[in-house]
Amino acid sequence: MENHLLYICVVFVLAGMVKGVTGMGLPTVAMALLGLVMPPLQAAAILVVPSLLTNIWQMLERKGLYAAWLRLRPMLLGVCAGTLLGGALFAGGEGKAILGVALVLYALLGLSSWQWRVRAEQEWWLGPAVGVATGILTAVTGVFVLPAVPYLQALRLEKEALVQAMGLSFTVSTLALAVLLAGHGAWQPADAGMSFAAQLPALLGLALGTRLRERLEPRVFRRCFFATLLLLGVHMGVGG
Template sequence: MENHLLYICMVFVLAGMVKGVTGIGLPTVAMALLGLVMPPLQAAAILVVPSLLTNVWQMLERRGLYALWLRLRLMLVGVCAGTLVGGAFLAKGDGRAVLGAALLLYALLGLSSWRWQVRAGQEPWLGPLVGAATGVLTAVTGVFVLPAVPYLQALGLEKEELVQAMGLSFTVSTLALAVMLAGHGAWQPAEAGISFLAQLPALVGLALGTRLRARLEPQLFRRCFFITLLLLGGHLSLASG
């Protein structure tokens, strides 16, 4: 893994920058690029610390966290349960095909004009199902976005509230992933050390992305982001076939 140290640092600078501009994307970009050179399980172990740090930062940027927790707690409990259940699939292949498929689906959703709307009466039963599905995919691929992000976008939250909600969801997903990896002996000293090291380039990228946010056209950047994920997802899917 030491042979890939420079590559890992460059990946987290880029992933942090994407998150700084869009509010999402650090785990997705990191897993997509790290998955090119290592199994997703190993990449997920490296992801833990930088993902946790940047998402806690995003989660605490504004007030109103407790109200969001009350609204989303059933979904977040589902995330934890789904991640623990998804850990049972760790031994079945290296997960690259599933990671590639998840990236392809997320990219296609991001590039489409399809929009989902969740009514208030659906949240008590739909939230836990979405959380459980997100947790299973988190355990298998290390990516936290599906179906959590489309669900959160469908709740009709204000822009800054949505960013905070995603930070809360990703924080819980990261903690659940860390517990699952530790329980399966997948967070070894080497991965833990590189994970702590990776927080530095991730924070540099986050700071750069935050400064770039005001200068870039958000829609154009998001389109380029999803096209890149589409290409990476396709490559991972074909390479694992």
């Protein structure tokens, strides 16, 4: 762990910057880069505190949290159930390869012009299904963007409401993942200590990213972000 201390700090600064600019991506970037030097389970344990802290900040940044909870509750409860269900897959050892595949799919989706729209009458059954699928992937990979983020984008929420909805979804996913890790004995003192320490570079990156958001062209950054995830996903999928 000590051998990777500087690398971990740099990873969370970068991941925090991505989140500051885009409103998402901290767990995705962190898991992708940490997964290059450690098992996904250990990387997920380090991710818990910085992910939870930055997502709570994002969730509380605007009013309307209770309304968002009421609308997204079926999906969020599905996330909790799916995470518990996916915990049974921890023993399989395929987490790194699955994470690579998930990153590739997410990157291709982000680079495409494909648009998905969810109608109001579909939310009652599609939300729980998306939540369960997201929970399973969260348990196996430590990343909770798929398929939750495409689903939230398909709800056609106003920009700031979408950012808050993602913060709420990521917060619930992080808490569910933390419970699962503790239940599997993966919350070791060294990992817990590193997770608390990682919040500092993550917050630094978040502050830098928030400032950069006003200066960068969103379309250019988005394409660079997804292209990077695609390369990381291919590397991890082939090497996993």
